[in-house]
Amino acid sequence: MVKFLDLFNVNERFRTDIDAAIKRVLDSGYYLLGNENKNFCEHFAKFCGVKHCIGVANGLDALTLIVKAFDFERGSEIIVPANTYIATILSISQNGHITVLVEPDINTYNIDINKIEQAITPKTKAIMVVHLYGQGVEIQPVLDLAKKYNLKVIEDCAQAHGATYIGKTERVGSLSDASAFSFYPGKNLGCLGDGGAVTTNDEELANRITALRNYGSHIKYHNIYQGVNSRLDELQAAVLDVKLPHLDADNARRLEIAKYYKENIKNDKISLPIIHSDSSHVFHVFAVRCKTRDDLQKYLADNDIQTLIHYPIPPHKQECYKEWNDRNYPITEEIHNTILSLPISPVMCDNEVEHVVEIINKY
Numbered sequence: 001m002v003k004f005l006d007l008f009n010v011n012e013r014f015r016t017d018i019d020a021a022i023k024r025v026l027d028s029g030y031y032l033l034g035n036e037n038k039n040f041c042e043h044f045a046k047f048c049g050v051k052h053c054i055g056v057a058n059g060l061d062a063l064t065l066i067v068k069a070f071d072f073e074r075g076s077e078i079i080v081p082a083n084t085y086i087a088t089i090l091s092i093s094q095n096g097h098i099t100v101l102v103e104p105d106i107n108t109y110n111i112d113i114n115k116i117e118q119a120i121t122p123k124t125k126a127i128m129v130v131h132l133y134g135q136g137v138e139i140q141p142v143l144d145l146a147k148k149y150n151l152k153v154i155e156d157c158a159q160a161h162g163a164t165y166i167g168k169t170e171r172v173g174s175l176s177d178a179s180a181f182s183f184y185p186g187k188n189l190g191c192l193g194d195g196g197a198v199t200t201n202d203e204e205l206a207n208r209i210t211a212l213r214n215y216g217s218h219i220k221y222h223n224i225y226q227g228v229n230s231r232l233d234e235l236q237a238a239v240l241d242v243k244l245p246h247l248d249a250d251n252a253r254r255l256e257i258a259k260y261y262k263e264n265i266k267n268d269k270i271s272l273p274i275i276h277s278d279s280s281h282v283f284h285v286f287a288v289r290c291k292t293r294d295d296l297q298k299y300l301a302d303n304d305i306q307t308l309i310h311y312p313i314p315p316h317k318q319e320c321y322k323e324w325n326d327r328n329y330p331i332t333e334e335i336h337n338t339i340l341s342l343p344i345s346p347v348m349c350d351n352e353v354e355h356v357v358e359i360i361n362k363y
């Protein structure tokens with residue numbers, strides 16, 4: 001059986017250090033907003049090449065807190081790719097704003113840079129880009145548009161820890177106004193439960209989010225904002241600090257597998273993803289497209305190969321967004337109807353990768 005992602009083995013590699021980190025937290029008697037959170041956030045900020053990192057409870061909260069902290073007028077419009085994960089969109093609607101869906105590029109699955117400007121109106125306040133499947137977006141044209149129209153740029157980096165932007169050497173999470181990361185166990189950098197972070201170079205925004213995630217207070221029981229409770233706990237921060245130094249190596253292994261797939265999957269029925277440069281894609285997901293996707297998935301399952309669909313239903317067809325159900329986003333729908341994620345992870349071994357290729361080529 002080739003597992004889609006063997007999470008036990010992902011963490012087992014660091015067992016000794018994780019055990020020691022957990023023991024250290026337990027022994028400290030200090031479980032929230034202590035040294036572990038401080039250390040990890042310092043290290044993660046440095047890793048991303050950014051001044052500030054604020055630990056929060058999960059990726060959705062990271063996004064939601066960024067939007068909240070900008071304090072846009074209620075009913076402002078925020079532009080997002082139409083094929084993103086639902087969390088990106090929830091962060092906008094939960095703040096009382098209007099989501100403006102823009103079609104992705106069929107080749108990169110990221111927002112189509114050429115379709116952003118026509119979606120901008122006087123009510124637009126921000127462009128939220130998503131480095132989907134682990135591929136950095138081409139950020140410069142987005143930053144240029146934001147400057148021209150006086151908009152904020154927010155990044156959803158939940159799938160792309162460590163990737164660089166296309167056309168740049170900087171890592172995602174460093175060049176926009178604020179970025180959100182998730183440390184959900186299955187992400188490229190994952191903890192043992194839920195976790196998330198905001199990165200930004202904006203000190204004032206960092207301070208506001210630091211308070212917002214802690215009931216709106218910097219000083220205990222002095223509440224300057226109506227905040228939420230969304231903290232990265234000490235246990236998760238300690239585990240993340242063990243795993244962060246291995247992230248680049250893990251991403252390199254993912255890239256190696258992706259390149260093997262790219263070079264060796266030879267099947268006219270299957271389209272393979274694009275790699276712009278070795279650092280711009282960290283392959284959180286290796287997504288192929290196939291017209292007979294459901295049949296392919298069943299064929300692979302019959303051959304003991306686990307796959308997943310990211311994602312089966314586009315946001316505008318979800319029940320929770322009924323008001324959009326009649327809209328048409330043909331590229332988004334094409335992606336959702338044909339996409340399939342093959343197994344990829346830093347702990348997949350060569351013979352598993354070769355086996356996947358062999359079986360797929362016989363489809």
Ligand SMILES: *Cc1c(COP(=O)(O)O)cnc(C)c1O
Binds near residue numbers: 156
């Ligand atoms: C995982 C993910 C999120 C949400 O992160 P959680 O930690 O699960 O809340 C947001 N956006 C994208 C693109 C994701 O993949």
